[in-house]
Amino acid sequence: MNRIIMGLGIIATLLLAPAAQAANLEGNVTAAKGNAGLIVFVTKAPGTFAPPAAHPHVDQVRMKFTPRVLPVVVGTSVDFINSDSVNHNVFSPDNEGYNLGTWAKGDKRSYTFKREGVYTQLCSLHPEMEAFILVLGNSYFATTGADGHFSIANVPAGHYQLQVWGEKLKGPEKKKTFPVDVTADGAKTTLAL
Numbered sequence: 001m002n003r004i005i006m007g008l009g010i011i012a013t014l015l016l017a018p019a020a021q022a023a024n025l026e027g028n029v030t031a032a033k034g035n036a037g038l039i040v041f042v043t044k045a046p047g048t049f050a051p052p053a054a055h056p057h058v059d060q061v062r063m064k065f066t067p068r069v070l071p072v073v074v075g076t077s078v079d080f081i082n083s084d085s086v087n088h089n090v091f092s093p094d095n096e097g098y099n100l101g102t103w104a105k106g107d108k109r110s111y112t113f114k115r116e117g118v119y120t121q122l123c124s125l126h127p128e129m130e131a132f133i134l135v136l137g138n139s140y141f142a143t144t145g146a147d148g149h150f151s152i153a154n155v156p157a158g159h160y161q162l163q164v165w166g167e168k169l170k171g172p173e174k175k176k177t178f179p180v181d182v183t184a185d186g187a188k189t190t191l192a193l
């Protein structure tokens with residue numbers, strides 16, 4: 001009987017424990033070379049981050065990779081599809097490097113990103129084609145809209161560093177870190193590159 005009561009007590013404690021406070025981290029990026037389509041991300045966050053069950057995809061359509069920039073959390077599998085009537089290839093010379101081969105419309109290949117980093121996506125058949133997959137260490141990232149605004153949902157309260165990635169940004173801009181304190185009410189910040 002005592003054991004049952006103790007067990008119930010533990011369950012009640014777990015049920016009554018306040019959920020970890022998480023809030024919206026939002027703001028605006030100001031950058032000389034345009035502030036749209038930049039990736040804003042938290043550099044380090046405690047915890048583990050499961051990749052999404054549904055694979056995000058990069059399409060090859062009208063001779064372009066779409067989207068041109070795709071941010072994912074480490075461990076994510078990305079599907080590469082071809083919607084054009086011509087063959088396309090996908091390879092990346094970055095980090096461990098890969099070449100997924102060449103395939104026709106309607107077919108697809110997948111790649112699982114096990115390491116953080118920037119992976120340039122290229123097509124050996126069409127040298128003008130280019131895209132970027134940004135593999136990040138946690139799920140707290142967002143892409144800026146046309147007005148430079150970004151919003152990262154469900155960030156636990158805490159002190160973080162933000163960084164910004166964009167293909168046109170120079171090295172020092174990409175290395176620039178912005179401290180931010182997220183409270184239960186969230187955080188609003190301006191990142192001036």
Ligand SMILES: [Cu+2]
Nearest residue numbers: 088089123126
């Ligand atoms: Cu191609």
